[in-house]
Amino acid sequence: MPRAEERFKQNIMDRVTDEAQLRELARQVRLDIVEMLYRAGSGHLGGSLSAADILVALFFGKMRLQAGDPHWPERDLFVLSKGHAAPAYYAILARLGYFPREELFTLRKFGSILQGHPDASATHGVEVSTGSLGQGLSVANGLALALRLNQSQRRVYVLLGDGEIQEGQIWEAAMTGAHYGLDHLTAIVDRNRLQIDGRTREVMSVEPLAQKWEAFGWHTVQVNGHSFPELMGALAAGDLIKGRPKAIVAHTIKGKGVSIFEDQAKYHGVAPTAEEYQQALKELQAA
Amino acid sequence: MKLPAKQSTRVEYGKVLAALGQENPDIVVLDADLSGSTQTHLFAQAFQDRFFNMGVAEQDLMGTAAGLALGGKIPFASTFAIFATGRAWEQIRQTICYGNLNVKIVASHGGVTVGEDGGSHQAVEDLALMRILPNLVVLVPADGPETRAMVRWALSYQGPVYIRTSRIAFPIIHEDNHRFEMGRGEILREGEDVTLVGIGLMVHHCLEAARLLEAEGVSARVLNLSCLKPLDWELVVDSARETGALVSAEEHLVTGGLGSAVSEVLTEFYPAPLKRVGLKDIFGTSGKSDFLLKHFGLMPDDIKEAALAAIAHKGKS
Numbered sequence: 001m002p003r004a005e006e007r008f009k010q011n012i013m014d015r016v017t018d019e020a021q022l023r024e025l026a027r028q029v030r031l032d033i034v035e036m037l038y039r040a041g042s043g044h045l046g047g048s049l050s051a052a053d054i055l056v057a058l059f060f061g062k063m064r065l066q067a068g069d070p071h072w073p074e075r076d077l078f079v080l081s082k083g084h085a086a087p088a089y090y091a092i093l094a095r096l097g098y099f100p101r102e103e104l105f106t107l108r109k110f111g112s113i114l115q116g117h118p119d120a121s122a123t124h125g126v127e128v129s130t131g132s133l134g135q136g137l138s139v140a141n142g143l144a145l146a147l148r149l150n151q152s153q154r155r156v157y158v159l160l161g162d163g164e165i166q167e168g169q170i171w172e173a174a175m176t177g178a179h180y181g182l183d184h185l186t187a188i189v190d191r192n193r194l195q196i197d198g199r200t201r202e203v204m205s206v207e208p209l210a211q212k213w214e215a216f217g218w219h220t221v222q223v224n225g226h227s228f229p230e231l232m233g234a235l236a237a238g239d240l241i242k243g244r245p246k247a248i249v250a251h252t253i254k255g256k257g258v259s260i261f262e263d264q265a266k267y268h269g270v271a272p273t274a275e276e277y278q279q280a281l282k283e284l285q286a287a
Numbered sequence: 288m289k290l291p292a293k294q295s296t297r298v299e300y301g302k303v304l305a306a307l308g309q310e311n312p313d314i315v316v317l318d319a320d321l322s323g324s325t326q327t328h329l330f331a332q333a334f335q336d337r338f339f340n341m342g343v344a345e346q347d348l349m350g351t352a353a354g355l356a357l358g359g360k361i362p363f364a365s366t367f368a369i370f371a372t373g374r375a376w377e378q379i380r381q382t383i384c385y386g387n388l389n390v391k392i393v394a395s396h397g398g399v400t401v402g403e404d405g406g407s408h409q410a411v412e413d414l415a416l417m418r419i420l421p422n423l424v425v426l427v428p429a430d431g432p433e434t435r436a437m438v439r440w441a442l443s444y445q446g447p448v449y450i451r452t453s454r455i456a457f458p459i460i461h462e463d464n465h466r467f468e469m470g471r472g473e474i475l476r477e478g479e480d481v482t483l484v485g486i487g488l489m490v491h492h493c494l495e496a497a498r499l500l501e502a503e504g505v506s507a508r509v510l511n512l513s514c515l516k517p518l519d520w521e522l523v524v525d526s527a528r529e530t531g532a533l534v535s536a537e538e539h540l541v542t543g544g545l546g547s548a549v550s551e552v553l554t555e556f557y558p559a560p561l562k563r564v565g566l567k568d569i570f571g572t573s574g575k576s577d578f579l580l581k582h583f584g585l586m587p588d589d590i591k592e593a594a595l596a597a598i599a600h601k602g603k604s
Binding site: 121127128135136137138143144146150168172175 | 341344353359362385387
């Protein structure tokens with residue numbers, strides 16, 4: 001076996017496959033999100049909480065990573081195209097040991113390594129600077145093309161918002177991913193059905209969503225984005241699909257995990273009040 | 288061997304890129320369905336697996352190039368200047384420049400010499416759009432040898448670069464083995480009464496204008512400021528001090544490009560009369576390239592008149 005392949009199989013962080021463990025990680029990530037936003041006084045709550053389970057499944061259950069080493073050359077790559085979910089992303093990167101957990105509570109402050117939206121130059125573990133919506137899928141395609149040129153087996157994952165996909169560039173990139181048969185690429189849509197101004201079906205309908213990806217040439221599945229067995233199953237099954245990029249439409253609830261935030265557009269881009277913060281802690285600690 | 292009198296900067300780009308593809312296996316090239324025009328088709332023919340046609344999708348072109356750069360490749364992304372800088376400005380801003388990624392954008396069909404395709408296809412604002420972006424180096428070669436030198440330099444430089452090329456062929460100024468240096472302007476002709484500052488095709492027109500002025504007893508210095516950003520501001524200040532008046536000449540709006548850049552330097556460091564030759568708050572239009580250069584006042588005669596006007600302003604500003 002060639003040395004590169006040997007190395008590829010070594011040094012991989014132990015993946016978490018136990019559902020209860022994944023749930024517990026997600027609960028801690030949600031606690032961090034609430035704490036970070038409360039201390040920052042601003043940030044995007046709803047979309048961070050809706051994406052928390054997806055990100056936990058990916059980072060702890062699927063991706064090849066080396067805990068403590070964000071530059072490990074054989075790591076899988078991730079692009080947070082819906083950059084406003086940065087708090088969830090940062091909470092996970094801290095848990096991977098890419099930077100000290102205390103940094104989480106400097107979010108959005110002047111001089112912090114944790115910018116309001118992901119900044120690769122500021123934060124260890126952030127691969128791509130994002131924030132302006134619609135651009136991450138193109139970058140993920142480019143990464144997948146570069147890896148293919150290098151005959152690498154590393155995989156690329158990208159998380160999209162369901163409001164974000166109203167951007168035309170997403171569909172340019174959807175064509176590109178299929179045209180070049182990027183089978184090491186998986187796009188996950190956080191389908192929480194809400195955007196800043198309200199319900200996606202009222203602001204700008206994105207349905208039929210799964211059919212759109214399928215029609216663009218992507219192998220597409222739909223899952224409950226809060227079910228670890230479903231998320232893990234879809235991610236594992238995707239590895240077997242050759243010649244096409246994969247799309248996972250993950251049905252989620254915006255603000256998931258805290259009853260008062262759930263399924264409400266108004267919690268898209270605000271921090272919790274003191275009262276809401278206490279309520280959220282109570283619910284998440286009891287969960 | 289006698290060199291050809293004229294070269295097109297886009298054609299020289301295509302040739303040098305194909306040659307560099309042989310030397311450097313990390314070069315990848317992307318185009319948006321204009322590879323025949325931008326001349327990336329030469330690379331595409333030679334290195335099929337390292338060429339990516341993105342179709343008519345400039346935003347995706349820039350994003351994909353960014354991803355390839357992050358993946359360790361050295362992407363050259365090409366399309367027409369208006370689509371690269373206009374359609375995909377925010378992708379260049381957010382993903383390439385904000386991320387400080389090693390993407391080389393080489394955009395063809397800058398200026399009105401695009402000709403018959405008309406105003407929709409003539410980029411007269413691309414330099415303004417690119418010059419304001421942090422981290423980005425902005426270059427406009429004055430001829431074929433400088434194009435080749437710039438592309439070679441860009442390959443060796445780590446960071447985003449924008450290079451504007453032109454559709455038509457125009458006279459060669461530099462030696463075949465010319466070398467490019469970032470942030471340095473060139474004195475192509477010495478003079479005492481006025482300084483003519485050009486970029487691209489207009490450098491040649493500045494040299495022609497200097498000859499016309501000489502016939503009238505006026506001594507003109509000529510500068511090639513092909514590195515528009517970072518600008519060689521010291522050379523501009525020295526020239527203002529030494530000649531007392533300046534003319535900028537560009538195949539671009541006088542706002543936002545070379546004229547603005549020179550004006551900013553003079554205003555801040557050494558106020559001196561400046562006349563700007565270029566398009567004045569107007570879009571291009573269909574016509575033959577040569578005719579359009581006359582129509583928009585971009586000929587050596589126009590530069591000469593501007594120089595005389597600038598000289599007349601000495602001591603009055």
